[in-house]
Amino acid sequence: MTSRHPLTPGRAGAASAALALVLASAATGSPVSAAGGEGADAPRGTVVYRPVAQFAGAGKPRDLLLHPESKKLYVGSDDLPETADVNESGLHVLDPADGKVRSTVGQAPGPTGTLGRRAVRRLLAPLPGDGAVFFYPLRGIGTAKDGDAAAAGAWVAGAAVTHATAGLTPSTVLVAQGSVLSEVEIATAAVKRSVTLEGGDGFAVDAARGAVWFTDFADRRMYRVDTATFTVAATVELPAGEGFAGFTEVDPETGAVWVGLDTSVVVHDATGKRLGILKGGADMPRAASFDTATHEAFVVWQDAGDTSQPGSDNNGTLTVHRTRDLQEAAKPVVLPGIHTQLGSAALAVEPGGAVVFVADPVAGKITRLERATSPRVTGNPADRAVTAGTRVSLTAEAEGTPRPTVAWQVSTDAGRTWQAVEGATSPAYSFTAAVSDNGRRYRAEFANEAGTVHSAAATLTVTIADTTTGGTGSITGSTGSTGSAGGTGSTGSTGATGSESEGSDGGSATGSAATGTPASVGGGGGSAGATVGGRTNATATGGALASTGAAAASLAGTAVVLTAAGWVLMRRARRRADG
Numbered sequence: 001m002t003s004r005h006p007l008t009p010g011r012a013g014a015a016s017a018a019l020a021l022v023l024a025s026a027a028t029g030s031p032v033s034a035a036g037g038e039g040a041d042a043p044r045g046t047v048v049y050r051p052v053a054q055f056a057g058a059g060k061p062r063d064l065l066l067h068p069e070s071k072k073l074y075v076g077s078d079d080l081p082e083t084a085d086v087n088e089s090g091l092h093v094l095d096p097a098d099g100k101v102r103s104t105v106g107q108a109p110g111p112t113g114t115l116g117r118r119a120v121r122r123l124l125a126p127l128p129g130d131g132a133v134f135f136y137p138l139r140g141i142g143t144a145k146d147g148d149a150a151a152a153g154a155w156v157a158g159a160a161v162t163h164a165t166a167g168l169t170p171s172t173v174l175v176a177q178g179s180v181l182s183e184v185e186i187a188t189a190a191v192k193r194s195v196t197l198e199g200g201d202g203f204a205v206d207a208a209r210g211a212v213w214f215t216d217f218a219d220r221r222m223y224r225v226d227t228a229t230f231t232v233a234a235t236v237e238l239p240a241g242e243g244f245a246g247f248t249e250v251d252p253e254t255g256a257v258w259v260g261l262d263t264s265v266v267v268h269d270a271t272g273k274r275l276g277i278l279k280g281g282a283d284m285p286r287a288a289s290f291d292t293a294t295h296e297a298f299v300v301w302q303d304a305g306d307t308s309q310p311g312s313d314n315n316g317t318l319t320v321h322r323t324r325d326l327q328e329a330a331k332p333v334v335l336p337g338i339h340t341q342l343g344s345a346a347l348a349v350e351p352g353g354a355v356v357f358v359a360d361p362v363a364g365k366i367t368r369l370e371r372a373t374s375p376r377v378t379g380n381p382a383d384r385a386v387t388a389g390t391r392v393s394l395t396a397e398a399e400g401t402p403r404p405t406v407a408w409q410v411s412t413d414a415g416r417t418w419q420a421v422e423g424a425t426s427p428a429y430s431f432t433a434a435v436s437d438n439g440r441r442y443r444a445e446f447a448n449e450a451g452t453v454h455s456a457a458a459t460l461t462v463t464i465a466d467t468t469t470g471g472t473g474s475i476t477g478s479t480g481s482t483g484s485a486g487g488t489g490s491t492g493s494t495g496a497t498g499s500e501s502e503g504s505d506g507g508s509a510t511g512s513a514a515t516g517t518p519a520s521v522g523g524g525g526g527s528a529g530a531t532v533g534g535r536t537n538a539t540a541t542g543g544a545l546a547s548t549g550a551a552a553a554s555l556a557g558t559a560v561v562l563t564a565a566g567w568v569l570m571r572r573a574r575r576r577a578d579g
Helices: 538-578
Strands: 017-022 047-055 060-066 073-078 090-094 101-105 107-109 115-117 122-126 132-136 140-144 152-155 163-166 172-177 180-185 191-196 202-206 211-216 221-226 231-237 245-250 257-261 264-268 274-279 284-291 296-302 316-322 328-335 346-349 355-360 365-379 384-387 395-401 405-411 419-421 441-448 451-454 458-465
Touching: 047 316, 060 122, 060 346, 060 355, 060 365, 073 122, 107 140, 107 152, 132 172, 163 202, 172 202, 211 245, 245 284, 257 284, 257 296, 264 284, 284 346, 296 346, 328 365, 365 441, 365 451, 395 441
Parallel strands: 047 328, 122 163, 202 245, 384 458
Antiparallel strands: 017 395, 047 365, 060 073, 073 090, 090 101, 107 115, 122 132, 132 140, 140 152, 163 172, 172 180, 180 191, 202 211, 211 221, 221 231, 245 257, 257 264, 264 274, 284 296, 296 316, 316 328, 346 355, 355 365, 365 395, 405 419, 405 441, 441 451, 441 458
16 A cells, blocks of 8 residues: 555554573472474574464455554455455454454445445545545545444546545545546545646655655656645656556655565665665565554565466565665565455554554455564573582573573583473473482573574582581592591590590590500491592591501500510519619
8 A cells, every 4th residue: 555644653562571480390300301402593683473363354455554543453345256145345444453343334425425335445544533534446535434334435526546645634635547646635525736747657645755756657767746836846767677566655754765666676765866676586566564663664575376477376475674774674474375466465564563464355364463573581590509409490581572482401411412301391390409410501492483592501510418527529520438437536645544544436545554554446436438529528538547546546555565564574673683
């Protein structure tokens, strides 16, 4: 459809949703691996449009208008030949969410004022609050809103109207009758002023800059009509070609003129300077619309509908482009069965670009497409170090439209390969850390229709608790030796003269030299100490020292006894010699 009063810009559609994902669950034991997980992340900000519904029951749709205030979807339609038992031509009002037909205005005045069933070919502008201004064959300008029994209308004098758009004021429209361009009152269809051009087919109005761009597809040129004087102010040449007419549309934000021509879209700035050309392969551009909130242009390309021709497959395409540089803003969407054999497609874009409607006159349906943006990770899981048997919780967050799904993954080879963790697809998943989990890496995979991304990986370190001293040992390294029993042994202190000193666990071990009594050995029996992953456990060291202390005490005691006995014998021998 051509230019009309621009829809009020605004943000609409699904908001990005943040996911708080917690890895904490009821099942015990290690996570179970399943297949999956490799692949590159989608580029940040990837956008795709996905078909979510098709609406029928509105005849053969020829044009669409999404009302900026009431938010209702207005559909101008012809009758479908397949429904011979009912005439579906007219103005249909749909609920844009589910496609339910709210009402149909099928009656409009003829040239003599008599009401009759009328097809609606073009929707020209929204009425204040609700309703639409429309063109109906052959020269009718009508108005109606949801619930009206019949439309109001008047007929333009002269030849058949070949094109019409919104006017320069809310009370007027612009109409073409061949190469004659006229400004017409909506209520009475009275012509206010006209200009005759050398030729022309379709046009678009740029009310903000006081211009009307009238395209002569046959002669490959555009005329810029100054709206103040209603005279031709400039002529712009178009690329040579076969002259297949598509559309003429003006970007209300920049004033750039987009012309669908053959299998290309030629773009000029507001002064007529060429900015670039978009190519569509074998498909032909047949409808365009703009969203000033996102600064994007939407184009529907239709197949020729002749599969004997090279490149023809009966499928069309929806493309989205940044208006500042004409680059793609979203991945192209295939539109099955969209071809030109039964008329041109129509297009309506919700302000903010979250929802797009494409009318297919071949199938008699309207496709609702919704924007999807690839997930963006906003929170990553953190590394964890825990003892075996501890419950582990990891969290990750992402946003995207629609809300991304999540699947946790695990790597057992330092991140070279990844496997899906079975069952870890909701915010409630947990596991108890086991020794075998040590060194594993975990990450969250977020996905929606626009792509897949992964969080940063978190490394899990698992240690074994020391049941003797309360310390922990790491899992890696060589296996240490088993410690001997007891705490750290030490040489017992010297007991009192003439008595024995009996060592306790880790206590004294040396007996009295005066009495000649053997010293008792210190260090009581203890449990075996553990060495984990090559780290000498403190209990094992203590046990070894206790054993060493006991041996040293035993040898020292024996030496003292022998020395004392020898001293006594020598003294007795001397006394006998003296006597």
